[in-house]
């Protein structure tokens with residue numbers, strides 16, 4: 001096994017499993033967190049990640065297949081997506097096409113009542129098409145505010161890391177192709193007004 | 203293109219509770235850091251009362267800063283003040299004092315961004331390209347440099363962590379500032395179950411504080427509730443910093459803001475960065491809280507990079523966002 005990546009909360013290693021190239025995603029202990037809190041969060045996230053991926057697979061969404069869950073080691077074994085992160089892909093020339101696919105993918109998730117919780121550009125992978133990964137903070141919900149919060153996280157990661165491209169408009173125009181998107185976009189406006197665009201300091 | 207000649211700047215801070223006047227040289231030698239804290243008689247901050255407090259204290263703070271540094275106004279080559287973000291009346295008081303001093307002594311004047319100043323103090327501490335975990339009363343943000351600006355990667359989506367702590371403390375009858383008082387009494391090892399609210403790199407505190415109050419009302423001791431608030435809120439803050447470090451690939455963390463004075467927070471940030479193999483820069487407490495030194499230091503950084511002062515630079519801006527500042531000095 002080789003360490004591939006140290007993510008936001010997990011160590012991701014590649015390896016072989018039943019003749020396939022797979023990813024071992026292990027949530028390692030955080031020494032700064034109280035042990036009770038640590039245990040609660042890791043279990044919650046492991047469980048919700050595997051459940052939500054299963055749910056999306058059953059609808060044919062582009063997510064890595066799950067091969068197994070090793071509860072005692074806080075490890076999920078999943079399909080290796082042989083590509084680059086969207087983060088990297090957006091630095092190339094085809095960024096518009098990737099943004100379009102990502103927007104459609106996120107609206108598909110939302111239409112299936114999955115809220116991703118952390119859809120930054122590091123949590124999408126690009127191969128021949130765009131895949132979504134990392135469901136550790138995901139929930140099942142049809143709440144438009146929660147969906148809007150997803151949009152905000154994505155736009156913020158776009159804004160803060162790809163400020164050279166005006167991805168916002170492209171992304172939102174493809175997202176709005178989803179028939180139920182109007183209320184989400186409405187909620188996004190409210191959220192952005194409440195947040196950093198309306199700093200009430202003191 | 204840094205100027206090589208040593209310069210001295212005076213910085214005036216007055217965005218919220220603190221009136222501060224600081225002096226620093228372009229080599230980073232701190233000559234004075236004078237502060238006065240406005241404590242509301244009851245309830246939260248009253249902007250006008252705070253502004254009155256600041257206008258009363260600022261003249262003395264100027265005087266004691268210059269005395270401590272053994273300087274006269276002629277030794278100073280820049281007057282820097284916090285242009286925003288902050289409370290209108292407080293900002294205007296600071297800007298007025300800064301303007302008066304600058305015009306009277308014929309020294310260039312420059313209004314700078316308060317949040318960016320917190321980050322630049324981390325650079326004074328030796329960081330080169332850090333992620334800043336900025337935890338103060340109203341501000342709770344994760345900030346880092348990308349493509350010409352300091353950008354907000356994550357932040358609170360409801361209340362600032364410090365205001366949350368203060369509000370809880372007030373409700374249980376403790377005075378201002380609540381954060382340090384809660385830190386003193388926080389005790390225990392049993393963690394009460396409180397909402398842990400992290401959404402990507404954003405966080406939320408209002409549900410946590412409400413739930414904490416309910417725990418107290420249902421019979422848990424204040425010590426254990428305070429302990430659980432700290433454990434939960436600070437773990438959330440460390441987690442979003444960790445996410446920002448992972449997302450940006452940066453290798454340094456800087457702590458800033460009043461809540462960054464908390465020892466448990468410092469300990470958690472230290473463990474987190476060690477586990478990640480990242481360097482942690484923790485400015486001394488007098489530089490974490492709002493202070494004039496950081497305002498002066500940022501002004502010097504900007505001038506050192508041949509910043510062109512325009513008319514806009516003697517205004518105030520309550521909603522002066524971090525990412526509105528074009529970073530030309532690095």
Ligand SMILES: Nc1ncnc2c1ncn2[C@@H]1O[C@H](COP(=O)(O)OP(=O)(O)O)[C@@H](O)[C@H]1O
Nearest residue numbers: 005007008009010012023064079080081122134
């Ligand atoms: N199924 C996968 N196939 C290929 N690479 C992956 C896969 N899952 C994760 N990675 C890589 O590992 C990184 C971290 O994984 P992620 O699931 O996002 O964990 P974390 O919660 O720690 O961010 C991703 O950004 C990606 O580069």
Ligand SMILES: [Mg+2]
Nearest residue numbers: 007008123134
């Ligand atoms: Mg991830």
